[in-house]
Amino acid sequence: MTLLALGINHRTANIAVREQVAFTPAQLETALSELRCVPQVQEAAVLSTCNRTELYCVTGPSGERQILDWLSRFHGLSQDQLSACAYHYLDGDAARHLMRVAVGLDSMVLGEPQILGQLKEAYQAARRVSGLGGELERLFQHTFAVAKQVRTRTGIGQNPVSVAYAAVSLASRIFDDFSRSRALLIGAGETIELVARHLREAGVRNMIVANRTRERAELLAREFSAEAISLNEIPEALARSDIVISSTAAPLPILGKGMAERALKKRRHRPIFMVDIAVPRDIEPEVGDLDDVFLYTVDDLNEVIDENRRHRQVAADQAESLIEHGVSAWQHERRIRGGGELIRRYRDQASALREHSERQALARLARGEDPEEVVRLLAHQLTNRLLHRPTVALREASGSERRDLLSAAEALLLDSTSTKS
Template identity: 60%
Template sequence: SMVLGEPQILGQMKQAFSTAHQAGTTGKILNRLFQQTFKVAKQVRTDTTIGANPVSVAFAAVDLARHIFTQLSEQTVLLIGAGETNELVARHLVENGVERMMVANRSLERAKSLAARVACEAITLDEMPSRLAQADIVVTSTASRVPILGKGAMESALRARRHRPMFIIDLAVPRDVEPEVANLKDVFLYTVDDLENIVSANRASRQEAAAEAAKIIDLQVVRFMQWLQALDSEPTIRALRSKI
């Protein structure tokens, strides 16, 4: 993986080991090796901060939302764009308890495809302005060359919401949201540049944690090699005992 400390890799290893173990292809040494690997991975997660801070823009967006809203499960989310970035955002949102979510896209079929994978509602971009007021959180990531969310639409949505605040994350390059939207009183607008700054700082933090993790791993490698050497000595020890 290109992402330092990514937990999905451990999950893939566990699945691979489980498949091999069920097929009877692992044996005593591999069984011990993988079990110790999983134990060390848990220790690294517990004793270091390697997984504490998000290092992907999609996860950073959701992490920022979690800090603004105490209960994401109580918020309604509108995703504008049905590409890979918003799919990652959607999956992180679902993992954090979001239940009310809409995805708007120029192609309704693509919106429906993503909606089916993350269990949410699909709408067209033409429907988006009339549904905007329902959203507490808006995450937009399209390939549009011009902004698709303007100040006028936001002002209308805020009036309909009786000026309850809206949290907007614009992950698009170029921007999906007109810059003037940031000046609206009840809007909290963050761009991909804001999140990149957060991610860069978090990457540096993970590098420091990786050094701590390496010390834990090195110690456990020594212990595994000691066990392996002792295993090699077992036939000799048994032979000596049989002669006593």
């Protein structure tokens, strides 16, 4: 079986494609169950964030083609569309990719800390639907251990910079005095909580938190002395807001062009700065066509993120080194497990031959045959049966000049042979 990592990310696909391939929380359990039923798939986990959708699977020989076909059908896309922006990694390369993702080396924001939590959520989701077997279970546990080592032994997690921070940093380039601005935050998850924290540190005192569940909005709002509203109250709040930052898991846009036009009219066309961090997008792209709206998506944060990457490059190089050690250790353990499986199969085969010979010998003894002759025959038959297949293989290897197999056979069959009684 093969370990496969298949996916798209912010480097290979723009946001329009990523939002089509993203799995919403409501879809995830169904998707995992369906993926697990693909004929060649034995184990499966799905990681879906604003910047990537990745499938980690243990598959058979034609597994990749079947998985790509399933992914295209699930999201209603053609295989050609997906193939144009998809990447895949096998075995050791797949393990290396997962570890790089876990420590933030493959993130838009180098070293961003949120991805590890998202990966742990993906692991738990796969466990809930029995998507993990021994191979992926061990890989994820090993990956989490490597990520912890990277975080504690390098500076990649110091002064953490996230997409949330990048969004607030971009806003600070437009507003000279944050203290006079009111921010509308749509969503109440971890990303919006980080946004609220960064806005407060930057000087924003007036914030509104809008969420589908008002109770969750109130919980977050209390922490930042903000106003809590439900999603259907956004139109009125939008007219009072200078900054809008949105990050929800909604499958369809929450804020449309008509809503923005009405808010701008009430504001007498005072401009609004908007950042849509969500994938799929929360704000209709057409909103950005309005003269008094400055709309940015997660793909527009690259300048802030590049600055972060330069500062963290030394730590990233150290992290790469630790990951290489982690991949080597995982491959070594995997080879040992593979050897253990071979040993088990060989011992099972030898046991079956022994039991067969034993039954024949006991039957002869029951018929009253000479015990000494029965023992001699048992030893002769057992020796021939155990040596038959290795002998045939050695002859074929000699005829094909397979010196690698002959050398291995010599080390395995002769060097450890003992004639001691």
